[in-house]
Amino acid sequence: MDTFQWGSQHSIPITLALPALGPLQVTPGVSFQARTYSQKLFRSYNLVRNRIDTVGIQKGLWTAEDMSFSLSLASAIFGTFQGFGRNSTLMGIRHVIRPTISISYKPDLAKSYYYSLRLPHDSADKSGALRTQRVSYFDGTTYGAFGEGTFGGMSFGLDNHLEIKVRSKTDTSAAGVKKITIIDGFGFNGSYNYLADSFKLSPITFYFRSTLFQNINITGGATLNPYQVDSFGFNIDKYAWAGKKFSLGRISQGNLAISTSFKSKPKDEKLAQQKSQNQQNQIPLTMEEQQAQLNYIRNNPGQFADFNIPWSLNLALAFQFTNAEKADYTGFATTVTSSVNWSGDFNLTEKWKIGLNGFYDLKMQKMQSLTASISRDLHCWQMSINVTPVGYTHFFNFTISPKSGILQDLRINRTKYFYNQ
Numbered sequence: 001m002d003t004f005q006w007g008s009q010h011s012i013p014i015t016l017a018l019p020a021l022g023p024l025q026v027t028p029g030v031s032f033q034a035r036t037y038s039q040k041l042f043r044s045y046n047l048v049r050n051r052i053d054t055v056g057i058q059k060g061l062w063t064a065e066d067m068s069f070s071l072s073l074a075s076a077i078f079g080t081f082q083g084f085g086r087n088s089t090l091m092g093i094r095h096v097i098r099p100t101i102s103i104s105y106k107p108d109l110a111k112s113y114y115y116s117l118r119l120p121h122d123s124a125d126k127s128g129a130l131r132t133q134r135v136s137y138f139d140g141t142t143y144g145a146f147g148e149g150t151f152g153g154m155s156f157g158l159d160n161h162l163e164i165k166v167r168s169k170t171d172t173s174a175a176g177v178k179k180i181t182i183i184d185g186f187g188f189n190g191s192y193n194y195l196a197d198s199f200k201l202s203p204i205t206f207y208f209r210s211t212l213f214q215n216i217n218i219t220g221g222a223t224l225n226p227y228q229v230d231s232f233g234f235n236i237d238k239y240a241w242a243g244k245k246f247s248l249g250r251i252s253q254g255n256l257a258i259s260t261s262f263k264s265k266p267k268d269e270k271l272a273q274q275k276s277q278n279q280q281n282q283i284p285l286t287m288e289e290q291q292a293q294l295n296y297i298r299n300n301p302g303q304f305a306d307f308n309i310p311w312s313l314n315l316a317l318a319f320q321f322t323n324a325e326k327a328d329y330t331g332f333a334t335t336v337t338s339s340v341n342w343s344g345d346f347n348l349t350e351k352w353k354i355g356l357n358g359f360y361d362l363k364m365q366k367m368q369s370l371t372a373s374i375s376r377d378l379h380c381w382q383m384s385i386n387v388t389p390v391g392y393t394h395f396f397n398f399t400i401s402p403k404s405g406i407l408q409d410l411r412i413n414r415t416k417y418f419y420n421q
Contacts, residue, residue: 007142008036025074033066035146040137045118052117052329064138065109066146072102089166091177096161098187106151113137114148119329131234133329152195159187184209198237201226203252215260222254233323233332255320263312271308305353305375305384311346338362351377359391371395394418 015029040062042055075098082092119131136145162183168176186208193200207221226249227235228242240249306312321336339362345355352374359369370390376383381402388395394417401411
């Protein structure tokens with residue numbers, strides 16, 4: 001019970017889509033969030049050992065709030081090029097640019113939950129002056145701390161979409177003309193805080209996503225730090241391009257993921273179309289709800305077995321690097337991770353399905369997680385067994401649940417966790 005943590009989070013986002021003003025879409029909004037915490041973390045500088053120590057953890061009940069107001073402007077610019085010959089299979093190129101600008105204000109409601117923490121003298125600047133860093137009492141909690149500081153400025157972004165239109169060499173009918181997406185989206189996002197005392201420009205985030213051969217998904221991203229840094233890696237309130245050497249900044253983190261999936265044709269096409277239609281008619285989920293649902297599906301794959309698909313296979317390769325502050329606050333270090341994820345299942349018989357999910361760390365050359373599942377079709381009900389024998393958390397789950405989505409809460413469940421120490 002000494003290490004038990006709990007928390008809650010409430011979010012009330014309100015947006016109003018006004019009628020379009022010519023090419024502009026104007027959207028005002030207000031957002032309020034509240035979080036409940038069960039503990040406070042106290043840290044201090046140890047002069048004798050020259051390090052940051054955890055003084056103690058105080059159990060209790062605290063709440064923190066955050067609010068913001070915004071007014072966003074969005075538009076779309078379309079460009080096409082069709083100057084190809086009659087005999088060319090390429091008929092045209094279409095480019096869509098979506099710029100967005102928003103003006104927002106966020107009061108500093110979290111200031112009282114932050115304090116200045118002296119850092120080890122190993123991180124002192126060239127003049128020998130000791131550094132301090134603002135940290136929160138709620139660091140390391142279930143939902144984390146709200147950001148400190150007042151924001152009054154603008155956020156900006158630019159998204160691009162590129163597609164082509166091609167004609168078939170053999171099919172001269174209308175069905176022979178197809179639109180193919182080359183790049184689903186690429187662009188950048190950032191913000192500028194006019195009310196900040198320093199570091200007004202935020203890091204610039206770049207992203208890229210595309211689909212090759214209609215089956216290979218590629219996503220990537222990078223974060224550009226626009227400031228100069230000292231010998232320890234801490235930011236200096238000078239833009240990277242302000243010195244004698246011109247520079248746009250340095251990449252502080254990046255990621256690249258490639259994924260693909262294969263599956264057999266459904267045994268019953270009408271049933272597959274009906275299931276797809278039911279999913280489209282569902283109420284859209286928030287990002288938090290989507291993540292929670294994905295985590296549940298990942299931990300309980302047997303409950304979501306589709307016997308109408310005889311077999312399926314999903315593969316993903318991920319690479320990521322991050323230049324983050326060290327745990328002892330003495331500087332920055334770059335961490336590189338790479339992994340392979342896979343999941344798949346197949347029908348052993350008409351009523352039995354077996355599945356397997358895995359996560360392999362390429363850098364550590366170690367299997368980090370492995371989950372096996374077996375499902376049984378019981379007509380109106382479905383039985384599933386999920387077992388995780390490899391990983392930090394060993395997991396066993398036995399569930400019998402009705403197939404109807406309305407009656408999902410009637411499930412019979414037995415779950416057991418085991419943790420590696």
